[in-house]
Amino acid sequence: MTVIDFTAFIGRLATASGETILPFFRTSLSIDNKSVSHDFDPVTEADRAAEAVMRRLIKANFPQHGIVGEEFGSEHEDAEYVWVLDPIDGTKSFIAGFPIWGTLIALLHRGTPVFGMMHQPYIGERFSGDSGSAHYRGPTGERKLAVRRCASLQDATLFTTSPLLMNATDRATFGRVEQAVRLTRYGGDCYSYCMLAAGHLDLVIETELKPYDIAALIPIITGAGGIVTTWEGKPAQGGGRIIAAGDPRVHEAALKLLNG
Known part of the structure; x- marks a missing residue:
């Protein structure tokens, strides 16, 4: 096959x-x-x-x-x-x-x-x-997807479905990234990741995802030139605390804030 x-x-x-x-x-x-x-x-x-x-x-x-x-x-x-x-x-x-x-x-x-x-x-x-x-x-119509370049967190648009879905510790950690970016919006679920792959936003950060919440989105984002990992920088297909970014510079900067 x-x-x-x-x-x-x-x-x-x-x-x-x-x-x-x-x-x-x-x-x-x-x-x-x-x-x-x-x-x-x-x-x-x-x-x-x-x-x-x-x-x-x-x-x-x-x-x-x-x-x-x-x-x-x-x-x-x-x-x-x-x-x-x-x-x-x-x-x-x-x-x-x-x-x-x-x-x-x-x-x-x-x-x-x-x-x-x-x-x-x-x-x-x-x-x-x-x-x-x-x-x-x-x-x-039809087109190829490509993430957009973004040099720094200060220029980034961040999405999460809702900070209320995070535990208190993760919510506070997420807040550090939220304070650093240009714009934060809530909502979206799987759509946020697809809009990242399409080049309309720069960063998605979420927690407590199951494998079925993220597995299908990984090939879409990486195929468009983006990166998806856990907050620890590990492979994301098992779910957990997830960060997706279009630009590796934004991913690296956000990971530093997420890991204190």
Whole structure:
């Protein structure tokens, strides 16, 4: 199986999941809370239905592959090829009717993300990458993605979904970077990373991400010329505290502040 064939198949996964999700968007949804604490971690019928559709397609076409999904757990995650699925990244935006969410589809080979896609079916956008290059396809056409150069933190635009998702210590640490940049904005979930790959912002910093939150975005960002690591500068596919930057100078400067 070639990378080209995998690319076509990922397109099929994106189409099938999008067709499953869209009938639920901006309708009256039943919403469950997955959190066992006092937090709110919503999941909807759309999340479950979309992941189920993708799992069925993967098992029918690549029964030897593993699957890691947000809603239905892991199967054969020690396989050579493993699919990592987040049917709706940004469920809180989804249930509020905002189109700042997307389906994340990653393919790992021996534990390393080799292809990723973020699909936003309501807007009709797809961001994809294979670490060597990254591409956008949407209503305005198709183009290659490229991060923008940014010489210093003082010139940078920073995004995070919400500082309230961080624990008190990490929030204070994040605040050091926030004070150093030119502009900080909140919200975005997976869209922030795609806008970084597209050259519209410079830095994304988040915490407590799961593998399915980040695996698909790594090949997109690195394919566009950016860098994604943990706050410790380690590989990011396992999740945790994540920093993504378009320019290595901004990445290095932010890491210094994050590590005190």
